[in-house]
Amino acid sequence: MERLMPDNWGILQANITYRLQLDKGRQHGRAVFQRLSRSLTSNLQLRTGRKRCQEFPIRLPSCVMDYFEPIDLSLNFTLAGEVIPDSKGLRPILNEYTETSQTYKLLFQMDCGLDNKCEDYLRICFNFSGGDMVVIGRATVLIATVVLENAHEDSSNTQLNFLHPSYFSFKKISMVQESSVQIVCSDQQNDRLMASGSLRCAVNPPVFKKGSRVMFNTVFDITATGIEETSANFTITATSENSVRIKNESSYTRSMLLRYAVNVAASGIEYTRHLNFTAGHQEERLVKHSYQVENLAPRSLPIRVKLTFPTRIGDKSLWNVTVTQGTPGNRSICQPLAQRLAAVQSETVREAQDYVRLDCGIALCTELLCEVAVLEEHGVVIFHLKGELMSAAIAELKVKKLLLISKVSLSYDGEKYVDISEVTAPFKEVTLETEVEVMEEVNRLPMIIGGSIGGLLLLIVLIIVFYKFGFFKRNNNTDEADKLNMNGSDGGEGTSTEPEILPD
Structure with a gap:
């Protein structure tokens, strides 16, 4: 505790009451104090011209699942000054600009071995679901299944850098197996990178622990128009901020065939x-x-x-x-x-x-x-x-x-x-x-001759039939009757043709 302005009051004293809390705002905390509590309240007496420090051990469970963010340590305090002797009741007070609430970030310490120099060994490989050929126009997405592991010491701020053709646009990341490792591709700069066929994803920041392994799917949308290439190359490279790195298997390239759906x-x-x-x-x-x-x-x-x-x-x-x-x-x-x-x-x-x-x-x-x-x-x-x-x-x-x-x-x-x-x-x-x-051509002469002979025979048959039925005989009788009538009118007895006159 220090004075802001010089005075002649001698040594000033005050009591401070403070409260510490770990992972404030989280439903499940990742660290506790010595009494297995996430919060701690204590008092401390201060005086001018003297500094006091207190240590509070923090314990972690045997397996911390989330190394994604540092642990938050929150501090809140109040100060009550003691009466200054011979001052008629004056007390020291806090400066009005003093912040009584503070939050500190507790970073996870990296495991770098006895030499305290972390040497990571990032190994990466991937393949495409459906094989190394995609039919554009039939398939709408491309899925790359990626496996990443750290086979040596802890890796700091690990990143995956994707390099791919621009007609494949990043869609999402999905885990194939349940894992505590998180892959984050939400960096705002990716909006600019993806237009040129690049993507950058963070791997479990700030530390990708040694021995960790993660398998996930990277899903890309396929642009169906304006493409003529017959092959495409995908490259994924793993990087970190470690000063010493084993780079033998940190980059992997795979080619795929492009075919186009037609009908x-x-x-x-x-x-x-x-x-x-x-x-x-x-x-x-x-x-x-x-x-x-x-x-x-x-x-x-x-x-x-x-x-x-x-x-x-x-x-x-x-x-x-x-x-x-x-x-x-x-x-x-x-x-x-x-x-x-x-x-x-x-x-x-x-x-x-x-x-x-x-x-x-x-x-x-x-x-x-x-x-x-x-x-x-x-x-x-x-x-x-x-x-x-x-x-x-x-x-x-x-x-x-x-x-x-x-x-x-x-x-x-x-x-x-x-x-x-x-x-x-x-x-x-x-x-x-x-x-x-x-x-086949038909010979019509036999048909004509046969038709003529047949017609003649038919005519003869008709004449005979008419004769048999007396057709020609009836005509002769009519002629004889006409002759008899003519003979009677010439001089023989016959009926008078004069009209009969009746008496009045």
Whole structure:
């Protein structure tokens, strides 16, 4: 106790009453005084020109679960001055600016061994849930399971520094196993760091104790648009403020493959369903096959469309196809591939066979590869196959019915895209079929002769029937009656035709 102003009153004395409290405001305290109480109240006599100190041992339970914050020690006191002799009742008082409440932070002491130099050994590793490939557009989050341990002495202010692509944005931390170690990623500077693909998290500040181990999930949101890379690198580095560190395993890098979810579908939208030829005649029929290729996913991509159709049988032209595109956008460039020879020669097709599939198995086929540079999201491209089908080539097969078949195959870069509608298939195929029927020519001369003879015989039969029923006889009797009537009017007896006059 000291005077603020010089005086002649000699030694001044006062009694101070104080109260100490550990972890004030916490429901469960982490330390107690000697009597197993979190608070202590005591008195102390003070006098000017003399300093007094008191020590109070603080005890910790055998296992403290929370090293995250220092222990708070709160002090409150009051001072009552004793009457100064020969001063007519004057007493010393506290300066009005003196703070009677104080809070002190009791930091946890680090275990640094006999040399008092802490040498930590931070070991870190991690992997990705679902393996080292993520399909963007199907997966919405990326989860990295991280394991961190300190295999040596205490580590001071340990931090984890994440370096990752900026299209993965940090979402949250969740513990995989129950642990007293806390991971805190709420630093305000992370708002700035995450925009550049960085993240900084504190590990159980201020001390990550020796022998401690923690396993947790770091969850990242995935940005589905504006990404074209096929791989991404993640690096996590553990650091501390220790002056001596073992750094052999404090940094870990892992690469992952990036694939993009797409859904491209082909369908036949219009085609000639049926036509026929007459055997022995040179005829041509117009045949049209139309295909639609549609991007059903919200991501544009380049795509290859292969059109396959039969064009020749033996040395005869079958179908003189012209390929056109029916959509103004999503234009493509088509280049012919090598023609595919028939797997079976037309001569080997049995003459008695009634049904043949007219594809690349028995006909020479033409293949066109059309490169669509960018098929926009929800975009459509249409291909028309149109041309005259020749009867001369079909006659080579000597069949009554066949199916003219064309095919569309879709493919894309399998190192970059995954079709989410059917992940196991790298492409899709669609076919269209036109039924072709060969009609035998009918000889009409026997029908005409037979019809004429039949008509003549029918006429004769009708005449005989009419005669039998007296059709012609009734006509003769009527003629004879007319003749008799005419003879009577000429001179024989007969009925007068003059009108009879009645008397009055």
